[in-house]
Amino acid sequence: MKHVIKWHRYFGLVIAFFVVLLATTGILLNHTEELELSQQKISNPLLLTLYGIPAPEVIAVFTTPNHRLVRGKQAAILDNHQITAPSPVNGLVEANGILVLASGESVILLTPDGELIDSITTSAPVERIGLAGNRVIVDSGDTKYVLNExxxxxxxxxxLPEAAPDWSTPAALTKAQRDQATNLLPRNSIPLERVILDLHSGRLFGYAGVIVFDLIAIAMVVLALTGLWMWLWRNRRRNARRNPS
Amino acid sequence: MMRSISVTRAALLLAVLLGLPGATALARGINQTPDAFIQETFPRPPKPKVIWLTGDLKKEIEKILQHPYAKLRVKYWKKGDKSAWVLDEIGKEKPITVGVIINDGKIASLRVLAFRESRGWEVEQPFFTRQFTQAGLRKDNRLDRNIDGITGATLSVRALKKLARMALLLDQNIRK
Structure with a gap:
């Protein structure tokens, strides 16, 4: 019996931490709506790595005399405005105060604030976009176009104007400039509710975490049974001492 | 760090990019390209013109759509009393591209050029689009006739009605 009591104590000490963790996360999950856990986003890089969510990555940066466009994998940032574009950005020019962006099979016109003015589709993907004087030139592989006034x-x-176009090309970036551009991109995030739920189930640490939490749950059941057994044993022993006959 | 990120702006741009009119190949869900639609409407198409959505017009369109239109300007083709418009509006999740021909302030025809939603495709059918023929705009910017809905296509029907009203309002503005 002494061995059981000893092991019950040691197990209890270890399991106590998980009891607190599971109880706390359980209470939080019971009040998800009131606490607005699904609306709260976590963008901790270490945590996102656990979920296999990549950090924002700069693909290219295009600049005009007055503006800068940072193209990330999932978003594009014009100065400070997000202008998510699904296809790659192949260039950016500025003409008559309007920004003209080449993206996939379209030429997109934007205000300097990043508001969409209009989009014009091309017969083939735009390979490059440039300026000849103040005219926008679009190169679609076999065909070149001029954007009318x-x-x-x-x-x-x-x-085509006679002047050779000045094609928009991605800016060459130093590491510091790339880091600065990366900081402009929106960080990926995950709802706090998801993190708490996965912490509660152990899924945050992958399949191994689930197995460990299963074992902890079994250990809790064992502790409850051994605790009950010890209590009954002690009661019986106490009664035996009081009534020796 | 960013001062502001306009999620709405990003969503609208994404929606427009997904629904870019004028694709040359007929992709899935595209019934007719805007170019073909214009060519069919005007055998010798006029040069496109643009109307900027500013001031009161922008507000009225926002009221019709119940959100701002994705673009700041709308392209149109006009010859005599006839004008043609290619407009986009999201049904449930994806943009529906609609071509509207207006003749003398009344809808001459309305056609769904591209339908990308998984449900509500019935709005493409002539039995539905025919209802818009000869529809005009009342003073309160509502259609002057009732358009019967389609069960299971409520959002698509609503999108088409909004675009019909928007085209009529734009037509009114270019004729002022």
């Missing part, structure tokens, strides 16, 4: 239509190459 009203910026409503792409006109074929016979109307």
């Amino acid at each position: 009203e910026m409503t239509q792409l006109q074929p190459s016979q109307n």
Whole structure:
């Protein structure tokens, strides 16, 4: 019996930490809505690594005399405005106060604040975009186009200005500039509710975490049974001492 | 760090990019390209013009759509009393591209050029779009006739009605 009591104590000490953890997370999960846990986002890099969520990554940076566009994997930031674009950005130019962005099979016109003015589609993906004087030139592989003055239509190459276009190319970045650009990109995040739920189930630490939490749950059941057994044993022994006959 | 990130702006841009009109190949869900629609409407298409959504017009359109239109300007084609519009609006999750021809202030035809939603495709059918023919705009910017809904396509029907009203309002503005 002494061995059982000894092991019960040691197990109890270890399990106590998990009892507190499970009780706390359980209470929090019971009040998810009141505490607005699903609305609260966590963007801790270490935690996101546990979930396999990558950190924001800069693909390219394009600049005009007055503006800078940072293209990340999932988002594009124009100065300080997010302008999420699904396809890659191939260039950015500025003409008559309007920003013209080449993205996939389209030319997108934006205000300097990043508001969408209009989009014009091309017959093939835009490979490069540039400026010849103040005219926007779009290179779609075999065909080159000029954006008309009203910026409503792409006109074929016979109307190309004589000046050689100054093509927009990604800016070469030093490590410090790349880090600065990365900081502009929105960080990925995960709802606090998800983290607490996964902490409660052990899933936060992968499948091994689930198995460990299963073992802890079994240990809790064993502790409850051994605790009950010890209590009965002590009661019986106390009664035996009081009534020796 | 960023001063502000406009999620709405990003969502609207994404929606527009997903629904870019004018794709040359007929992708899944695209019935007719805007270019083909214009070519069919005007055998010799006029040069496109634009109307900027500013001031009261912007507010009225926002009231019709119940959100700001994704773009700051709308392209249109006009010859005589006839104007053609290609507009986008999200049904439930994805943009529906609609071509509207207006003749003398009344809808001459309305056609769904691209439908990308998984449900509500019935709005593409002529039995539904025919209801818009000869519809005009009342003073309160509502259609002057009732458009019967389709069970299971409520949001798509609503999107088409909004675009019809928006096209009529824009047409009114370019004729002022």
